[in-house]
Amino acid sequence: MKKQEQTPKTKADKPQEVKPWGGRFSQATDPEVEAFTASIPFDFRLLPYDIAGSQAHARMLTRQGILNKAEGRLIQKGLQEILGEWEQGRLTFTLADEDVHMLVEKRLREKIGPAGGKLHTARSRNDQVALDLRLFLRDQVRQLGGELKALQENLLATAKKYGQAVLPGYTHLQRAQPVLLAHHLLAYLEMFCRDQERLAESWRRINILPLGSAALAGTTFPIDRRAVAADLGFSGIAANSMDAVSDRDFVLDCLSAGSILMMHFSRLAEDLILWSSSEFDFIAIDDAFCTGSSIMPQKKNPDVAELVRGKTGRVYGHLVGVLTLMKGLPMTYNRDLQEDKEAVFDALDTVRQSTRLLARMISRITFKTERMLEATTAGYLLATDLADYLTTKGLDFRTAHGVVGEIVARAIAEGKELEALPLAWLRAVHPAFGPDVSRWLDLRASLTRRHSIGGTAPGRVRRALHALEKKICRTAYPF
Ligand code: ARG
16 A cells, blocks of 8 residues: 555646656646647647658658658658648647647657657757748748749839839939939839848758757767758758757848848838829829728728838837847747747738738839929929039039029029020029030930939930849749
8 A cells, every 4th residue: 555655646647638748747737827838829830841840850760760661651641641631721739739849749649659759759849840940931931032023023014114204313302313213113123132132041041950959969869960951952951959959040030131121112112102192193003902091082092002111110020029039048949939930920921911912013003104204394303414514614513513503592583494594594693504505404315314334324224124134033042
């Protein structure tokens, strides 16, 4: 009797459904703690990646003789079935399952028995979750790259379509100098090309295998990390097991590339919002991409552009959130790291949705080129040209600037545009003006003269367009 009392409790005696890690526990997890610590409600979407990683791990364990062939086959089959259940929406979970890794292992053991318990040999959830996240982000970034490419193509087509249209270029949101609409649009294309480079760079850094680091220090089993890397298409292997399980730089790379991309989107959105206002009236956005007002019947609001601008803050928030999360984490894995997922999931969902919508919206904008042209003819946009003209007549630029400033002030007082000023009027201000000045006060001539590299001269813009077209065409991910 006494002896029996001293017998350690078996798991079956424990008051809760036993957790896979429950061996050293004698009390059930507090339900609120279970809810607080579970990641299954959000990491469930990682399941296909968890399965792919586990299948590669099991193949390697089998090749290395750590699992026998029959066990290897059973595990592959079981995992494949679980993936099928997930795809068909038949796989369910409770908070007690904790996370996607535990859910898969539980389901595998339900399906194939004790062989399922061998899958976790030479592996920890710490290297497993890092692997899943890398596999997931590799796909996400590749898809985002494709979606951004579609946006670039649509923007390029728009720039081509409105090749000769002119609008005021602005600084300080004040009319400054005339530019080609294509030049303005290609400015965004340049930004998006840099975004593509950042995404490709993130992708390369994601594509490193963390698996095989185990909990933090490596494993005693004779694993073959190179084989797993080749199997899963990774281009390298994380060199330090402690770094590998606690590194989330690749998450931050995605978040910062995504944040910069959203910043560009937000600027484009802001231009579109301004341009669609009655004050500018440069564009009409397709009805399908606008919404109305519940009270003001006349309203047509550019909500998609506004929300893209708004959601930019949300993506920045996730970047700052994960930076803050990482700051001060001691080596190596800490549960804090679980908080990276919702941030990066939401950020990527937001960036990708914004990219797809902007891509479609761009193609459904009507540019009111007459209105744009009209806006370039008021506001002294050729004042710099006039100063440049005087400089060709021997004045130093600063003096020329002063003379033209005076002319502008007088023209404003008389309510006249520069082109309307008679030569005699100009000569009265400065004798350097000659009859050839009219060629400098011509809009098209002004554009053509801005032929410096990167300038808005039509020839330059045409060449820039072709260069960008080639560059966009070459955007591809190494798969
Ligand atoms: N769910 C965890 C995460 O998202 C992974 C599991 C690691 N848990 C642990 N106790 N070591 O980071």
